[in-house]
Amino acid sequence: MPAFAAEAKALDPAATAWVLTATALVLFMTLPGLSLFYAGLVHARNVLSVLMHCAAITCLVSAAWFVAGYGIAFGDGSGSGGWFGMDLWFLTGIAVDTLKGELPASVHVAFQMTFAIITPALIVGAYAERIRFGAVAIYSVLWVLIVYAPVCHWLWGEGWLAANGVMDFAGGIVVHATAGAAALVAAVMLKPRRGFPHEMPLPHNPGITVAGAGMLWVGWFGFNGGSALAAGGSAGMALLVTHMSAAFAGLTWMAIEWSKHGKASSVGLATGVIAGLATVTPAAGYIGAWAALPIGIAAGAICFRMTHLVKRVFGIDDSLDVFAVHGVGGALGTLLTAVFALPALGGVGYTLAERGFGEQLGWQAIGLLAGGLWSAAATWGILKLCGALLGGIRVGAEQEAEGLDVTAHGERGYDLKL
Template sequence: MIAFFARRLAAPAILLLASPLPALAADEKPLDMASTAWLLTATALVLFMTLPGLALFYAGLVRARNALSVLMHCVVIAALMSVLWLAFGYSLAFSDGGANQAWIGGLDRAFLAGITADTLKDGIPEAVFFMFQATFAIITPALIVGAYPERIKFSAVVLFSALWLLLVYVPVCHWIWGGGWLFEAGVIDFAGGLVVHVTAGMAAVAAALTVGRRRDFPHEPILPHNPGMTATGAGMLWVGWYGFNAGSALAANGSAGMALLATHMSAAAGALTWMGIEWLRHGRPSLVGTVTGLIAGLATITPAAGVAGPVGGLIAGFCGGVICFSVTALLKQRLKLDDSLDVCAVHGVGGALGILLVALIGQPGFGGSGFAEGVDAMGQLGSQLLGLVVTAAWAGGVSWAILALLRATSGLRVSEEEEFDGLDITTHGERAYDLR
């Protein structure tokens, strides 16, 4: 999220806009209809990333007897996060926390109290800003679905996602985008390298370790049942990511256009890089590998999209393709970690890499827009590293604690028989395919 808007979020004047027909503060913009229209479009694009984009991407990667369960996870998470975001999440993330502002917001915006169709935030209806941020709160816990498919209880998915949103996502969101202490420390995270990808990646590691491996991993190959479905979902993610990154400019302007351009170039470079590595190493390029590289490129450019140019996008995509490919092989083949759909290796590592690359590709010499006045590349790198270490530690530790609590109380895993038969029929009483 761009710095000027985050500073406005922390300004008390903004938080006074609670009357039915609010008067504009001296420094408040009038309604910007062009930016409002763009943010409405971007909101739809980001929701499109989860439903159906991410849902199809993940469903194609699991075995046929579990495809419907993955779709169910994504649908229910989208609905549940929406309600929680309205009730408490948005207010805790983006309202003024008073004496606790550095750490968490307040509850004055719970259930959007005092917000009407006329309430503005920097020229945009606050209802639109709320919905745009809601789509981020939806997709982040949905990303974690890729860490635990084919063996987790549905009740555990619901409980974990709800607690995780409030205890992990909301605080980190406030620290960086809500005017909290990491924002004050100068961390740049334009569209969610830390807030979305690193938090989800660390939660994925905690889930893979706590839920445990699938019954036949790593002894038997577990192949995607429908690579075409995965490629379809990846295409939707690519398109939706325009709203994710370019929408984070919160305006219909050149910054949004450059973010879109850098995003596209990074996706293209990531896909070609992953494909090339597979081709050289294994003698044949795979569709699943190519679209996985595409997603790695998108995750890597996300935190830097607001400061990078097209060359920076190419650099991010190439680095994301190489590093995420290597970490995927390390986690699965060497460490035997059953992060089933590579959430940590692609999203977590890609987001972390992009956070650090901000200090490189954000420089004018690489076509970037530069940093705050008086901050050089090394100073920015220090801020980025601080944000990365703190976010990874918080997300990993709290995620593990939530999962350990659920394991000790309601349990995390289905029975061996249910896992063998597949979650589609044993948990939901349906099948993704009726082949009669």
């Protein structure tokens, strides 16, 4: 097939083994990591609905990736001007011995599929506790095909942003900026949960949330380290800075909470860790080890502030802070990549060697705006379509009060009867 016609490298067994491992780690991030992280943050009456959303999205996006997603993201885009791939639908032409670089094409398909799964799953945190399950299903499939796969092609499928030197090692734009923009639009369109902002519900089970955050932390080694697509120094450095950024961001969040409230919460620490992971993602393979310190501190401080601004100042009920953590973190890391990728600061340099700092920073911003605005506009259109098809995307007041576990799925996350 055209997308693989130029591949002439030999299979690298070490790289194959590492990316196979990374594939399992990234899927582990969604199932069960993200599922549990979100489940602990909602009311007890909605815990099962969040788990169901993540599991259903995994199945639905996997099917969409097989049919068209991978082809749009990594197919030959020469006929579209670099906007989307036009072949490889239904994985046609990918056989046992087909290579993508030094990897089996099948391994590349599976690894990239796990990224496609977790990205719409992140958006679950914006509309939790008040959306119809049918809307989740329709929205997630259309979003991954209309938003995620094309933006993925722009950067990782040799599309127009890649041609202009935009750097995104593991998903600051492709994953976090697109998910964050979509989350903000979805939260606005769905309107706040009952009682917001005067009744801010406490997480019903912080222990589950901390456990989920731990699974996300471990899985992120595959997310960022695996994006090197090889077992070498780039993967090793990506893994190291991922861990250190998470640690410094968690400490920063904890210190701010402690100074403001006289105590540090487990949910706050866990959220800070996730902010650090999201922020270092676009830079992970391009920076030196020391850069994890300023990136982690900036992630913890700025994302902490944004959680307050979004809910308290702007009055937007982004239920589980998807925009403030993932959207803002991804954007911050994408811009900081232009800073810390500089060889003078220990980085590996820019993909276009002749480019200066100002021009690179400008193109990083263009990439962010392109991915974020496209995601926001498409989210508005897709949710409008879902509303027209389903007679609305939000559950009724009685269903919301009783909880989605029973009203949407006929089950309970907990049997509270003694």
